[in-house]
Amino acid sequence: MLKILFSPSEGKKSGGREKEKDLFGAPNARKEILDAYNTVVLSGNEEKIKQLFGFKKFGECRSYINDIYNSPLMCAIERYQGVAYDYLKYDELNENAQEHLKNNTLIFSNLYGPVLGGDVIANYKVKQGNTVGDIAPDKFYKERFSYQLDLYLGGHDILDLRAGYYNKFYKLTQPHTTLKFLKNGKTVSHWAKAYRGIVLREIAKAGVNSLDDFMKLEIENLQVHEITEQKLKKEIVYNIIE
Template sequence: MKILFSPSESKNENCTKNPIDENSFIFKELFPYRMEALKHYGEFIKNASLKNLQELFGIKNENEIDKFKHDLKQAPTQEAIMLYTGISYEYLNFKILDKKSQAYILENTLIFSNLFGVVRANDTLPFYKFKQGAKIGNFTIEKFYKEHFSKALDEYLE
């Protein structure tokens, strides 16, 4: 059985693992597409106005925004299941589960990240902010991931 989980807006900032690479994600063969999406995200952040960044991040405070203006490709990471901290993740309470349950969740839970597309619970992600439904200029990230990841996801779920 596979478990499908949504991401959360709130995240844990304490990332200590190596930056992302092709081994960080499920569907290694699709890594270049993730990097393409990150490139659009990074370029947008570099060139966007404060107003556009407020919309992208869903935050008004300029000091808060500055925490998210870094190169995600070079940032430390942690397992997706530990990165997200919203209500669903609080109720899951992954840390207190027995080792067998944790292993099952790490291997069989898919999380639909707004920025990274579909990831497995044990995939490593950097601390980031990307409000659901936010736009990266003219780049439609949902359409991009649907176009490039649907086949691999369908085959994985069969």
């Protein structure tokens, strides 16, 4: 089976409707960091709250000031809003494609750590790189989840579509494939997010279950330029042709 590693987004949809259920990993593995988050969010300390959320004005914080344990829940793959998710267009996919994403996408959240696309999470705010109380999320999850992720991903094909920052949460120790996008011979950065979303969308639409199937997938405006291999990593370099 093909498992896809994906990044979260700063933006999120509000609300929710899903019932609470266990998240990826051991029960209570996140309790320490979620408790720390709640302590800050419910403290009434405007400066600490602004710092955690990454906002300059306290008025921007109000919609996120909720008890994390008593907030509406939504599937992670639906919760996030941002460039990659705008191009994924999850809501426009059919049920089979949506289920494919829920079951085979691992998103690396700045609060919840690694969650499956179908895992339900609250509407939260943690600016990338910020600590939660005294806890650094990347170190917290690398220590607690690396072994579980190794076990979960073992024997599967892996497509790593994460932004580089999220390697801090989990370093792959088995063969995997990454993508790189070129336009006019130059590596794109911001628009790489868009094309990661497009790639994930096409995988879901086609029900791709293996790396071999992915290599056969034709994606509009993308043409394979070269494929490089170094130790455990295979990198597919695409030219963007528009």
